[in-house]
Amino acid sequence: MLNQADNDLLTRVGPGTPMGDMLREYWVPACRSATLEADGAPARIRLFGENFVAFRVTDGRVGFMQEGCPHRCASLALARNEEGGLRCIFHGWKFDVEGKCVDAPTEPGGQRAKFAESVPVRSHPTHEAGGLVWVYMGKRATPPRFPEYEFTALPSENIQPTRGIIRTNWLQGLEALLDSAHVGFLHSANLSSALGKALFKEESDYMLNDGAPVFEFVEQPYGFREGAIRQEGPDRSYARVREVSLPFFSFIPSAPTGSRIVCCSIPIDDCTTAQWYIAYDTDGPLERNILTDFGATSGDPDHFNADMGGPENLWHQDRQAMKDGHWSGIIGRGNAYEDFAVQESMGPIVDRTQEYLGTCDRVIYRARMLLLDAVKRFRDTGELSFAGDEIDFGAIRAVSFPFKKDEDWRDFDAHELAAIAAE
Numbered sequence: 001m002l003n004q005a006d007n008d009l010l011t012r013v014g015p016g017t018p019m020g021d022m023l024r025e026y027w028v029p030a031c032r033s034a035t036l037e038a039d040g041a042p043a044r045i046r047l048f049g050e051n052f053v054a055f056r057v058t059d060g061r062v063g064f065m066q067e068g069c070p071h072r073c074a075s076l077a078l079a080r081n082e083e084g085g086l087r088c089i090f091h092g093w094k095f096d097v098e099g100k101c102v103d104a105p106t107e108p109g110g111q112r113a114k115f116a117e118s119v120p121v122r123s124h125p126t127h128e129a130g131g132l133v134w135v136y137m138g139k140r141a142t143p144p145r146f147p148e149y150e151f152t153a154l155p156s157e158n159i160q161p162t163r164g165i166i167r168t169n170w171l172q173g174l175e176a177l178l179d180s181a182h183v184g185f186l187h188s189a190n191l192s193s194a195l196g197k198a199l200f201k202e203e204s205d206y207m208l209n210d211g212a213p214v215f216e217f218v219e220q221p222y223g224f225r226e227g228a229i230r231q232e233g234p235d236r237s238y239a240r241v242r243e244v245s246l247p248f249f250s251f252i253p254s255a256p257t258g259s260r261i262v263c264c265s266i267p268i269d270d271c272t273t274a275q276w277y278i279a280y281d282t283d284g285p286l287e288r289n290i291l292t293d294f295g296a297t298s299g300d301p302d303h304f305n306a307d308m309g310g311p312e313n314l315w316h317q318d319r320q321a322m323k324d325g326h327w328s329g330i331i332g333r334g335n336a337y338e339d340f341a342v343q344e345s346m347g348p349i350v351d352r353t354q355e356y357l358g359t360c361d362r363v364i365y366r367a368r369m370l371l372l373d374a375v376k377r378f379r380d381t382g383e384l385s386f387a388g389d390e391i392d393f394g395a396i397r398a399v400s401f402p403f404k405k406d407e408d409w410r411d412f413d414a415h416e417l418a419a420i421a422a423e
């Protein structure tokens with residue numbers, strides 16, 4: 001439960017809001033790299049309540065600038081993309097990859113170049129990594145260092161980024177990504193299906209057998225590590241160790257080797273959020289297809305849940321399927337659709353003054369407190385949390401594994417477990 005002021009502080013991300021200003025100081029995924037073709041169509045991108053276009057110029061570099069033309073606001077999504085820049089189709093003004101106006105052909109010859117130079121253009125630096133175009137929308141003259149997670153260093157065949165879009169606030173999205181307690185309930189039908197068993201291996205049985213794991217936390221400079229500990233008989237326990245790299249990323253625990261998934265919740269505006277599900281394999285080409293795994297039927301990697309329905313049809317919930325034994329009735333569509341349905345069902349910005357939290361919500365509470373501290377510190381001092389130079393982003397990896405009663409899950413290292421499993 002939060003008071004209204006704190007709920008507003010955490011959830012409002014428009015220009016000039018404390019959280020909006022803070023979140024703009026981190027590199028965020030804007031679109032898939034594959035979306036942008038050299039000299040091809042610009043992509044419309046909405047982030048933090050503002051509209052932009054991303055475009056790839058002739059030499060392969062990517063630009064990111066305001067969608068509305070600096071002249072009279074025609075959409076640059078309509079622009080020609082030619083010879084190293086975007087040319088507005090209305091009066092032909094041209095903008096290069098750095099966002100500078102390089103031609104204003106409606107001006108008389110003598111002053112044309114000088115006039116073009118004077119046109120104010122809003123653009124932001126980009127960086128391509130992990131099959132994604134990332135953008136820095138903050139205020140620093142030099143962008144902060146890019147967080148080099150292990151997935152961002154992989155070649156394109158080892159990684160598959162996909163995006164879902166939900167009609168809720170970013171924090172609702174993030175909280176669902178942190179919430180281990182729902183898995184054995186909301187996703188129980190999927191976990192016990194043949195596909196679920198194949199994807200989650202022995203994990204599915206642990207999660208189904210114990211709906212009330214003990215949650216333990218280890219503070220990290222990037223956020224925290226959460227162990228969900230379940231008992232398996234008198235001598236063995238099972239840990240699912242989630243890595244939370246605030247403010248956006250949740251690394252989902254999986255077996256020590258094989259493919260992994262990282263998710264993030266990126267604000268499109270106060271009431272719309274991009275939820276990226278990024279599958280990757282550090283050891284070789286990715287063999288799974290995350291869209292098929294999710295049962296996503298829209299076929300669109302930029303909006304894989306386009307056909308999920310909404311409050312008007314209760315997200316296509318099937319009551320007959322529930323009578324026949326399916327837990328959620330949101331059938332045949334994998335975990336993400338179930339997650340999205342419950343997130344949207346809370347309303348665009350959940351009223352956290354109305355909640356009643358239990359033991360299973362410790363992770364939610366912890367994340368909120370860390371984010372509240374961070375946003376207040378940023379507002380009052382300009383200091384940015386979760387981004388210190390000492391952080392080794394590349395070492396962050398979430399894993400699940402059994403361990404003996406006399407051992408401590410905190411002593412296990414995901415990379416060592418992978419090396420042992422590969423022997």
Ligand code: FES
Pocket residue numbers: 069070071072073074088089090091092093
């Ligand atoms: S509105 Fe773009 S050139 Fe005039």
Ligand SMILES: [Fe+2]
Pocket residue numbers: 176182183186187335339
């Ligand atoms: Fe879920």
